Amino acid sequence: MSAETVETVEGAPTHTGPHGYSKEKDLHLKRLRRIEGQIRGLQRMVEEDVYCIDILTQVSAGTKALQSFAVQLLQEHLRHCVADAAAGGGDVDEKVEEATAAIARLLRS
Amino acid sequence: MSAETVETVEGAPTHTGPHGYSKEKDLHLKRLRRIEGQIRGLQRMVEEDVYCIDILTQVSAGTKALQSFAVQLLQEHLRHCVADAAAGGGDVDEKVEEATAAIARLLRS
Amino acid sequence: MSAETVETVEGAPTHTGPHGYSKEKDLHLKRLRRIEGQIRGLQRMVEEDVYCIDILTQVSAGTKALQSFAVQLLQEHLRHCVADAAAGGGDVDEKVEEATAAIARLLRS
Amino acid sequence: MSAETVETVEGAPTHTGPHGYSKEKDLHLKRLRRIEGQIRGLQRMVEEDVYCIDILTQVSAGTKALQSFAVQLLQEHLRHCVADAAAGGGDVDEKVEEATAAIARLLRS
Numbered sequence: 138m139s140a141e142t143v144e145t146v147e148g149a150p151t152h153t154g155p156h157g158y159s160k161e162k163d164l165h166l167k168r169l170r171r172i173e174g175q176i177r178g179l180q181r182m183v184e185e186d187v188y189c190i191d192i193l194t195q196v197s198a199g200t201k202a203l204q205s206f207a208v209q210l211l212q213e214h215l216r217h218c219v220a221d222a223a224a225g226g227g228d229v230d231e232k233v234e235e236a237t238a239a240i241a242r243l244l245r246s
Numbered sequence: 247m248s249a250e251t252v253e254t255v256e257g258a259p260t261h262t263g264p265h266g267y268s269k270e271k272d273l274h275l276k277r278l279r280r281i282e283g284q285i286r287g288l289q290r291m292v293e294e295d296v297y298c299i300d301i302l303t304q305v306s307a308g309t310k311a312l313q314s315f316a317v318q319l320l321q322e323h324l325r326h327c328v329a330d331a332a333a334g335g336g337d338v339d340e341k342v343e344e345a346t347a348a349i350a351r352l353l354r355s
Numbered sequence: 356m357s358a359e360t361v362e363t364v365e366g367a368p369t370h371t372g373p374h375g376y377s378k379e380k381d382l383h384l385k386r387l388r389r390i391e392g393q394i395r396g397l398q399r400m401v402e403e404d405v406y407c408i409d410i411l412t413q414v415s416a417g418t419k420a421l422q423s424f425a426v427q428l429l430q431e432h433l434r435h436c437v438a439d440a441a442a443g444g445g446d447v448d449e450k451v452e453e454a455t456a457a458i459a460r461l462l463r464s
Numbered sequence: 465m466s467a468e469t470v471e472t473v474e475g476a477p478t479h480t481g482p483h484g485y486s487k488e489k490d491l492h493l494k495r496l497r498r499i500e501g502q503i504r505g506l507q508r509m510v511e512e513d514v515y516c517i518d519i520l521t522q523v524s525a526g527t528k529a530l531q532s533f534a535v536q537l538l539q540e541h542l543r544h545c546v547a548d549a550a551a552g553g554g555d556v557d558e559k560v561e562e563a564t565a566a567i568a569r570l571l572r573s
Contacts, residue, residue, distance in 0.1 A: 208564060216560045219546065224551055233539060237538060
């Protein structure tokens with residue numbers, strides 16, 4: 138099953154690392170590879186004509202895994218990028234505003 | 247980037263196909279391969295220390311893509327599996343109940 | 356605490372009842388009054404300067420209650436309006452399409 | 465339409481105010497009264513046998529309004545309670561942890 142991958146990565150990096158999540162990089166990569174495996178599992182279910190409801194159950198599992206990856210990343214961002222800006226006199230308004238906008242996008246997705 | 251894949255597929259198929267989505271199989275597979283590409287894109291962003299907020303933006307895009315795949319599959323399920331059960335005197339209560347449970351899971355994920 | 360109520364009800368009724376939910380009207384009204392009470396509870400928490408996190412916990416409870424009301428209504432709609440259209444030769448494509456659009460809106464809200 | 469209100473307010477206030485949102489109290493109260501009006505609007509739609517799909521459209525509107533109230537409150541909490549803890553040597557770990565848990569609950573609701 139060759140993966141025709143269309144990888145468009147919008148939002149080019151605007152701040153060089155390391156970031157709040159950098160210390161846990163291996164854990165995050167392991168999570169993302171697991172989610173990648175779940176998406177390939179969905180492809181196989183579609184190829185093998187698995188019942189729609191069983192596929193939808195897997196979609197919910199994949200979405201939950203993505204959301205918990207996002208929550209973990211957000212916690213590290215708040216703890217480091219936002220808190221450091223507050224403690225070090227950085228632009229905390231901007232940090233809080235962009236974090237809140239990211240949370241709003243997650244809520245709507 | 248070797249993908250250590252852990253593919254656990256719960257919910258073994260309970261109804262043999264073809265199903266509502268079978269006619270659009272290629273379209274669904276193309277969508278899922280695109281989502282797989284987005285997840286690999288997230289892995290690369292983490293490896294390259296991209297800014298947290300830019301990664302979270304991509305997570306929202308991936309979650310939205312998964313949800314719209316689910317909505318498409320659900321429409322085909324309602325149109326065929328559920329409607330056919332109603333038209334053909336099948337167990338429509340069971341079909342509606344399992345479709346509603348799948349929708350509730352999607353809402354909570 | 357006089358409630359300055361701004362009640363705008365978009366989407367004027369397009370199909371006269373009774374509908375799938377009509378038999379359970381009292382149960383639905385009881386649920387909605389309970390949610391109304393939760394929203395007034397939020398107002399009181401804001402007036403009494405309750406801690407932000409405790410208010411957010413109540414918002415999640417209110418959102419969950421609204422979503423489960425929606426899922427219940429959806430189940431009755433699928434079981435009656437959609438299934439009856441399928442069984443009685445009605446326009447099932449239209450019914451499935453509008454139900455799917457409603458599910459997509461719920462997922463994005 | 466007498467409102468049988470069951471107002472259970474879990475999570476008794478744990479931190480005395482004023483809080484991040486206190487300056488915008490009137491705006492928040494106005495929003496919540498509007499949401500209260502939307503919930504009463506839903507009750508009237510059910511009483512008047514309005515079509516299920518039109519009711520579900522209003523539920524999505526009410527849920528969105530609740531979520532945007534939560535995002536606004538969260539921004540003020542991050543900007544004041546979390547940032548002040550970071551700047552003033554308070555327990556920023558605890559603040560970040562409880563904010564992240566609140567975000568996770570909102571995502572699952």
